[in-house]
Amino acid sequence: MSYNFPQCVISRSPSLSLRMNSARNRVFPITRFLVASLLGMTLAFSASACAPAPSASTGKLNVVSTVAPVVNIIFNIAGDKVELTGIIPEGTDSHTFEPAPSDAIKLARADLIFVNGLDLETPTLKLAQANKKTGAEIIALGDLTLKPEQYAFDFSFPKEKGHPNPHLWMDPFLTLRYAEIARDALARRDAAHAATYQANYEKFRARITALDAAIAQAVKTIPEKQRKLLTYHDSFAYFSKRYPLQVIGAIQPADFSDPLPRDVANLITQIRAAGVPAIFGSEVFPSKVLEQIGREANVRYVDTLRDDALPGKPGEKHHSYFGMMIENIKIIVNALGGDVASLNAIEVTNIPGADAGVNYGR
Numbered sequence: 311m312s313y314n315f316p317q318c319v320i321s322r323s324p325s326l327s328l329r330m331n332s333a334r335n336r337v338f339p340i341t342r343f344l345v346a347s348l349l350g351m352t353l354a355f356s357a358s359a360c361a362p363a364p365s366a367s368t369g370k371l372n373v374v375s376t377v378a379p380v381v382n383i384i385f386n387i388a389g390d391k392v393e394l395t396g397i398i399p400e401g402t403d404s405h406t407f408e409p410a411p412s413d414a415i416k417l418a419r420a421d422l423i424f425v426n427g428l429d430l431e432t433p434t435l436k437l438a439q440a441n442k443k444t445g446a447e448i449i450a451l452g453d454l455t456l457k458p459e460q461y462a463f464d465f466s467f468p469k470e471k472g473h474p475n476p477h478l479w480m481d482p483f484l485t486l487r488y489a490e491i492a493r494d495a496l497a498r499r500d501a502a503h504a505a506t507y508q509a510n511y512e513k514f515r516a517r518i519t520a521l522d523a524a525i526a527q528a529v530k531t532i533p534e535k536q537r538k539l540l541t542y543h544d545s546f547a548y549f550s551k552r553y554p555l556q557v558i559g560a561i562q563p564a565d566f567s568d569p570l571p572r573d574v575a576n577l578i579t580q581i582r583a584a585g586v587p588a589i590f591g592s593e594v595f596p597s598k599v600l601e602q603i604g605r606e607a608n609v610r611y612v613d614t615l616r617d618d619a620l621p622g623k624p625g626e627k628h629h630s631y632f633g634m635m636i637e638n639i640k641i642i643v644n645a646l647g648g649d650v651a652s653l654n655a656i657e658v659t660n661i662p663g664a665d666a667g668v669n670y671g672r
Contacts, residue, residue, distance in 0.1 A: 372393045378398070389506065526553055
């Protein structure tokens, strides 16, 4: 199946977003990177001198990735044929996460390092670049998936800052492109298991196709006037370009500070005018202010969406990219007055089986 990637430019009402400074767009002092890199390189050299890399002891490729959904996509293609480790723990804000010096050891041992790219995990990328061993590859999935003219820019990721919205995996077919890139990289470095990687990819593609159809059907059951998504964070930009659901703004400051009282009052007025039946927060970052906004605007406040953490724990059936997407869409569709029946038929288990053996970060 081929997929024509959309021109990803969001159209939204700026008045529905709170003006804020984004922590992810701040300029990190160069000394921090220098210290981290130097310390990381020292640790890496020490690690290689006194502890064998897993790939050396198991004969498997040593693969490192970053955020949980991306780690899980890699797992669905690689299965148990590689040693797979994540850097950014689940439930951690990936935009502001800074790796510990000990993460340099993991990166120094890796044969393949998959990052999302598009400025999502810049400190980790810099540490990887400073510490990767000879012959290791760093693969930025997002950069290889969209062209610059296809980037989405929005309130949390304004064009003038130069940082595009990096949440490509919220669109299933952009996720499929991630899987394709991973398949090719794994097969190139480990030809002996190329057939396994291809077989897993084919199953993954079939599941993505079914997921896409189920999401489209579920979203269409939402009354048209209620197909408006006001979220805690601008993470549904690419999702909203594929499905008939309008993202009208973000309600959670990127630096997680509370909005000013006048901003809260204005937002309550604007939510009432927009007629949205629900607003959405994150279970990772609960907010009393958002509860207040929902209560005073007389709309339901749902605080259980997730964009970079998987439901459950490693090894559990629904701890997967598919589990995350199905859970998110069910929450959204139910809250906006739609029918989730089409989503119930989608299998949420990982293609290779349980992911209990995957380290999703410290």
